[in-house]
Amino acid sequence: MPRATLHNRQDSLDRALNLFWQKGFHATSLKDIERTLDMRPGSIYAAFGSKDGLFQEALDCYATRSLREMEIIMASHDSPLDALAAYIRQLGCLRDKEVPSRACMLAKSLLELGEREQAARDKVETLLAGMEARFRQAFADARDAGELVDPERPAHQPERLGRRLQAEVMGLRAYAQREGDSEIVHQLAEDIAQDIEALKVHNTGAH
């Protein structure tokens, strides 16, 4: 009996994600959304409840996508540390690809959202914690595999390394948002990647 839905929900979410990712929450107007999704206000609100609700669903999409991309890299490397280094080096190519924003959408939202968007902020916190947990797991895997050069050192605990890596990623991607030569971002990523590789037991010595 129901009328068939005209718009694919996931496709709409992907479009909304790219829009929010590029412009941020506040700078994205409903007019922008109507245009990008090719939907009228009523349809948007019937499907997603509110601008805030749509934003939060877009955040979920982003985090899912990000974790999936990371999982692909992790699966294609035997060594967790090599995988993390490859992950960072891939971020070094941010300037070359066409993306809504070079910055991490979670970091952008973390810095932008205020008390009035508390629900979305909580979601951002949760999703960031999820990413950090995946980083931590990778370092824990490296430790369990005997890859870490000095697992007793406090700074080399998986928890601390995971936090550190998340901070590095947010910093690298924020830096990538600056204007300037693509090569600079590649260098920056390379330097970070080499620091990760330097955590390995039999460091072949980058230099």
Place this chain on the structure above:
Amino acid sequence: MPRATLHNRQDSLDRALNLFWQKGFHATSLKDIERTLDMRPGSIYAAFGSKDGLFQEALDCYATRSLREMEIIMASHDSPLDALAAYIRQLGCLRDKEVPSRACMLAKSLLELGEREQAARDKVETLLAGMEARFRQAFADARDAGELVDPERPAHQPERLGRRLQAEVMGLRAYAQREGDSEIVHQLAEDIAQDIEALKVHNTGAH
């Protein structure tokens, strides 16, 4: 002949800075500004031209303040690397102090501003370049003083170390914006600071 100005301009700018720093450009309304500065629209526009103009002047204040704070730390250490490490450790206390935002206002603005605020974005780029130049100078000073353990290594060129440090600071401060224990931010800052100290020739070896 002129009527004496009621409001101190610098004081107004400081108030506006704290407001923009906390809420971001888009989320700050003129009503907020009127309330915070205790000024009526006409006075605000007579003094600063536009919301965008006020924001840009606030950005200048922020950068000046930031550079001054850094200069104090640099001046109170004989070794540039020790000074940078101290600078980072001070950022580790961000959670303990009451500040408009733990995140760097320049980084916040870099991520928030779009094409419609091109002038302000250009200003942010310039001010970030200034901060980076100061970092680079500190590393160059360290190199010239023979402090760097391996000045020939590409990753240890002052240019690259300066960029890296700016990225680390943006990342650390973005991370500090997250909810969570103050101790975690201290740890994170400590780990970064130790990496800076590890660049020194006669590294006394943190653990």
Place this chain on the structure above:
DNA sequence: GTTAAAATTGAGTATTCACTCAATACCTTC
């Protein structure tokens, strides 16, 4: 073909937005 239910529309809501400007308040100089 009729009917029922869901999807979609788009004009319209109240509110907030950044901003303007004629009027006023105030101080300094003479």
Place this chain on the structure above:
DNA sequence: GAAGGTATTGAGTGAATACTCAATTTTAAC
């Protein structure tokens, strides 16, 4: 005190904001 000029006011501007809802369209089941 008078005059001149600037700082300040605050009601008011049109445009943009997020959002609503009665009306309409579309489809599937009978």
